[in-house]
Amino acid sequence: MVFLMDHPSREAALLYGSLKKAGYSFRTVAFEDDGFLPEGVESPYRELCGRKREETAVPRYFSRLQVPDGWEIRSTGTEGNIWDYDTKRAQLVYAHPASRRFLQTVNWLDSAGKNIWQDHYDDSGELYARTTCDAEGRPVLKTSYAASGEECIVENLQNHTMLLREKKEDGTLTSRLFPGKVELVLYYLEKTKADCDRIFFNSLSYPLFAQRRLRMEKRTPHPEKNDLAEVPFGGDVLFWQEEIGERLPGNMVTVLNDPQGVNGIAVQSLGVYEKIQAQIREHAAENGIVNAERAAKIIAPVGQIYSFSGTVKKEKTICILTNSDAVEHLAELADALPEFVFHVGALTEMSAKLMAMQKKPNVRLYPGMSEKLGEKLLEENEFYLDINHGNEILDAAWNAYLRRMVIFAFRETAHERAYAAEENILPSACWAQMAEQIRRAAEHSQEKDRLLYRQDVRAMRRNAEDYRRLLGG
Known part of the structure; x- marks a missing residue:
């Protein structure tokens, strides 16, 4: 089994980790090498050039x-x-x-x-x-x-x-x-005797081209005839990790009409899955889909297997990480929730506007904080507010989800909608409603657990059994 990774990304690394947690044994080969591939991911460039990473080596500051x-x-x-x-x-x-x-x-x-x-x-x-x-x-x-x-x-x-x-x-x-790049990677797979009896891939670009070449040239057994034939996605699988436009991508339609060993398309975003199914159901002809019924059956929502930490929290604590002083309704929220402590951290120095917030008795500021301190704030605090304008720092919303924080955001400022419950993403004009929802979650454990569950639904949290039920052994 081999996982053909298009390029390093958080989503690709998550899929790699999920497959490992589900118990699969496979090699992962990346078509693009940015020099910082996750451990266990092979780079044909690095391997063919004979570059080995020393255990004691560190990146260049x-x-x-x-x-x-x-x-x-x-x-x-x-x-x-x-x-x-x-x-x-x-x-x-x-x-x-x-x-x-x-x-x-x-x-x-x-x-x-x-x-x-x-x-x-x-x-x-x-x-x-x-x-x-x-x-x-x-x-x-x-x-x-x-x-x-x-x-x-x-x-x-x-x-x-x-x-x-x-x-x-x-x-x-x-x-x-x-x-081209596909031929180089195919040469590497052959040279290193990669077992391509099954192929997982996460792009309709180079990885798809390589998958089809391998199947058309019959270098490997056709997966539809192996012992996984009765499993829903028992052959090759495309893991779709991108958005879609007004129509399905042309290469996705090609796979749906002429699978060439692809038994399933695992969509890793709930919203994108719903869009794809709507396109098949309502616009099959416009998309060029030959058999809409079959196409709908081989597409399924498949999330990730996450690793969580920081489950012990200080009660009634709120974290905000920002390099911008434009934090939507921070003063109003702090006044509306006087029993809560707001911890606001920045990797940069803070402006006078933001520093003025330290006059409030329930606001703690951390200008020029270290990355380690930012991680500590996420570990210890109970709620995360994604309410700052400008860029997100430290992948804050994503890391807040992994640390089992209840996430709230304004529609105008949300950086990562996939990890917050839909009901917790409010218009900025509804800051008072946000304050009330935060208070209710803090005072009622069942409500907090419900919101964490809604976050899991949104993030498509899965377990090893879910993966093996769909993909087989």
Whole structure:
């Protein structure tokens, strides 16, 4: 069994973890390598180039980047730049979460501010690839390096061909030219003798193309004829983790009409699942679906198996994490809930406007807090309010859900609607109603448990038995 991952993302990592928790044994191969792949996920680039991650290796902190004499690195909590007096020479892109300021990419600039080249750093702090750009700053070639520093894979970003240089057993170099990324990954799967009797994949792009090539070329047994034939999703499975537009994606329709071994499409968002079923039910012809009844049957809502922590909370405590001083109705909520303690944390310094809130006896402020302190606030507090404008920090709503906090949000400020009960996402004008709902949940354990259950429904919480019932053994 193999899981073909399109690119690293939180959703892909969640699926990887869910399949592991459900007891499946499989290899995971990623088509894109950003240098910070989760442990256990294979990168054909890294493996074919012979780069191994040392256990003691750490990512490169931004200040460890060498720059010419007289140049200066200036960094905030989330972004950085390299300056030659008043001329910007480079932009620093940090790996997620940006607050740790570990280098992922350095975009070197010309005097006009256009990209010259991009240096890519991995989770060992090593320069593992470089992308060169044309005169307009557009990426042209990406070169991945071997551990020795020699060129290993050269990807033409214009025509998508890939040149692999690798050593034979006798030490001589050989070169292979692949038409594209799919062919490189197929070569890697064959070279490493991957067992592709079943294929899980999470994209209608490269992973789908590879799945269909494997089935059409009959390199592996056709899953519909194996011992999983009676299981609902017993063959290959597409895990859909994206949104959809007004119509179904063309490649999804292709899979529905001509499965090529795909026995099911597992949709990992409840809202998206409902949209897809509505498209099949009401607009099958417009979408080009040949057999709407069959299409509806092979699509199912399949959530994630989550790992929770921080279940012991301090009663009547509220957490808000923000780098913005625009926190909707904070003063009114603090006044309406005087028996609650509001803990407001920011990775940056706070403005005078927000600092003025510390005059209220039930508000605690944490300007310039560490990431560790932010995690502690999420662990200890009972409620999370997603009511700040601007960017979300520390994946706050997501981490609040994993720490069994009851989440409330305003429609105008909600960053992660998938983890809050729908009834807890209110218009900002209804702040008084929000205060009353918070008080009711704090004073009645059954109400709090009900809201946590509604969050689980929204987040499509599943367990190992759910996975194995649908996917088989």
